[in-house]
Amino acid sequence: MIGFLGGTGPEGRSLALRLAMAGEEVAIGSRDAARAKEMAQKVEARGESIRVVGGENTEIVGMSDIIFITVPYEGQAALLGALAPSLAGKLIVDTVAPVSFQDGKIRAIDVPEGSAAQEAQNLLPNSQVVAAFQNVSAVDLWVPDRLIEGDVVVCSDHQEAKERVMAIAERIPHIRAVDGGALANARYVEEVTAMLLNINRIYKAHTMIRIVGLPERE
């Protein structure tokens, strides 16, 4: 089961939808069980023959072996601090891109640990944190038949966990997973989100990234 902490927001619900459409079992988490159940029904209604569970964040952690963090950066530390014991031994996918929207300007937030993903790994020493999906627009994911032609750069210090998340990302049609190396590199991926959001504002678009120059796959 793949559970989404803060799965009631655009990013969590949209990734849950696409992964459920790809055949994964998914669960929407929230601080409020009723809100999670309501969103689970909305996600189910957007896909064909998919089943989505909803529940309070702690309940979702209990039933999931893979946990996506889809809360705002400002809420991540307190949430993970509280859930750390029950997250031990689990694979954590951090989608958080720390961005501020102050005074009409979109900027990447400086994170003392280097990145939101490194902060998560520090808070969860007994979990395997993988950083991914920070550059994928929730708006496009939420429309079931919209093509998502871009790269998901995946960073982690846990090779097996990283490969597992790369395979999960590629279950969404046309997404390509790119190995971004160690978790320390997640800061660069997170900061690209601020660049994309600025470009989106200028072009009134929902952009993604595509890395060129990689060897062809066999």
Ligand SMILES: NC(=O)c1ccc[n+]([C@@H]2O[C@H](COP(=O)([O-])OP(=O)(O)OC[C@H]3O[C@@H](n4cnc5c(N)ncnc54)[C@H](OP(=O)(O)O)[C@@H]3O)[C@@H](O)[C@H]2O)c1
């Ligand atoms: N939106 C995008 O296109 C996009 C793209 C790439 C990456 N991301 C990343 O994905 C994450 C979620 O984005 P979003 O747009 O879905 O965010 P959001 O709507 O602001 O928040 C998602 C959910 O997080 C929960 N939440 C909010 N504040 C919280 C707090 N202080 N503590 C615990 N839970 C809290 C809420 O759920 P409950 O109230 O139900 O608990 C909320 O519905 C962000 O870190 C963002 O950087 C977003």
